[in-house]
Amino acid sequence: MVRGLERYEAINHGEAIAKFQIAKRIPAEKAEKFEEKLEIHDKLKKELKSKLNEDFSFLKEKPAEYSFLHLKRDILYEMLRNCNFCERRCEVNRYEKKGFCKCGVFSHFSSEFLHMGEEPELIPSHTIFFNRCTFACVFCQNYDIVYSDDLLADAKDLAYIVDKRYRQGSRNLNLVGGNPDQHAHTIVEILLNVNSNVPIVWNSNMYHSVELANVIEDIVDVWLGDFKYGNNKCALRYSKVPRYLEVVQRNFLRAKENGELLIRHLVMPSHLECCTEKIVDWVAENLGRDVRFNLMFQYYPTFKAYEYPEIARRLSVEEMKQAYAIASKKLTNLV
Template sequence: MLSVGLERYRQINLGNAVAKFQIAKRIGLDFDSEKTSDLDHLLKIHTEAKKEFKEIKEALDSDSVDKEKFMERSAKFSFLDLKIKILEKMLESCHFCERRCEVNRYSEIGFCKCSDKSYFSSEFLHMGEEPELIPSHTIFFNRCTFRCVFCQNYDIVYTDDYPVNEADVARIVDLRYRQGSRNVNFVGGNPDQHAHTILKILMNVESNVPVVWNSNMYHSSELAEIIEDVVDVWLGDFKYGDDKCALKYSKVKNYWEIITRNFKRAEKNGELLIRHLVMPGHIECCTEKIVAWVARNLNNPRFNLMFQYYPTYKAYDYPEIARRLRGDEMREAMKIAKKYDFDLVR
């Protein structure tokens, strides 16, 4: 079975399609941003503007609108500006993720330990991502909405490194694009809690570069409503098939319902590449259940069955995962994937 995903992403790489954020920032709105700050009113305007966005995107994709002329457009207050304004308002009672701390991030911090300011750890051209993504311009944001006991990036999750200056980071994105990046890949940690900052970065990016959202997929539906019009590829982790495993190892509740909801929505509004890190002792409860669900509920997305697990951080406090995968576990995971005729990343 051939993958049906990532075709639009490839067309952006070839210069035959327009990255979604570049469309969003060229759709002008007749709106006085200084007079309106009520979130419900902003969301109502957003709902109407979203219809125009979809129409223009479809017209561009079908070549019924000239792409070069469209890229010459500018807007005093754009659809992307509106999204930023909404996210800044959401920070006052934060529900970017499904923990729904509802703290005012301008003066408090919630579970993720993020204020309204964003920090990043590093950025570089990454050659270790999936083949269709490399070279990928990865930007590693600090902090996370999970507390994975086996986290391989724990040094990023629990520290704040370099404060983000949106204009400066945008210039780096453009530089990396000229150096050969095929995408800008927002990762971490996790990008979700930095959505307001990321959209400000994109507002300043000139390149027609696809946006990859490299996420744990625990974001709220409200956040998805805003960011799905700028994300070209959802690079999502599907960690657990059992809520008990998710709670035990990542301290997250209601994992299965939230993650499956978000993957379904992501596929409808973008292109999808799923990662599943196979864990020792979790073939039946997690790997098999995840593979079966993806096969039955999604349209054969690219799927990366990952065997890179190794015990680190606090994993040694959990004897059942304090080891690497055995050969028979890897073979069993591959057997399950082949059973459902998956388009596996090689």
């Protein structure tokens, strides 16, 4: 049993129910106005919380004709008219225009497969790599995915594939990219058509808005969140992201209250003091020393990283040792 991921593992063992499957079985009232939808939504959040420990037999109940999950989908499609899915808050109407992430109303993905290279507790992980991102990291290791639109994401087709991958042994549905946030509406639409009791892993940069968190936290079982930077200056320089620290710290705290956490930190060359150390200190103090934490050493310079001499190299062995010493001194549940 992995500490901090007990509910996730219980879902894997057929002893607990993935949140979205619970949301599908909570009937919702239909409403015309956006504000009314939000009011109903906020009442149903409490009901979902009270059902998190329902007996597994709850899954035998038929999904509601119009459920909490349908309501979430409808709210997200309305939010697209003035997009505030992430803290860029472009406020564009995505039915007509594109914001920073260059996503309209349709979502695209690059590939999906059973990923065997994730953390041991996740594999085999059914990973869907969505296109586009809300960040613009100069060292992006997935830039081929991020700056193109590959395959149109058809909700019914992808749901069929999610169920098929579950039968093939997937332990979770791992939504990534790029980043999943800008595709939240499509993801909920997919889940409306998924039958498997598969836990949902939101593999994200943790830069989503409070408004998006309010909707998706009831369907996310595990927040697989990147903690990239320990200060705003590095975030702005390498990912072109304003107010990084306040946003991700707020989101990690909220995620801890509303799901289980697995944090990833990609150690970067020359960034041990300003980033790794600061992140580890904050995490230990605010999320707990025993939070599941993956210290990653696979940084390599790619994309535009060569324009930034301090990150235009791999980590040295000494940096890896130092990073491990920093993390293991404060954190007790390293991957």
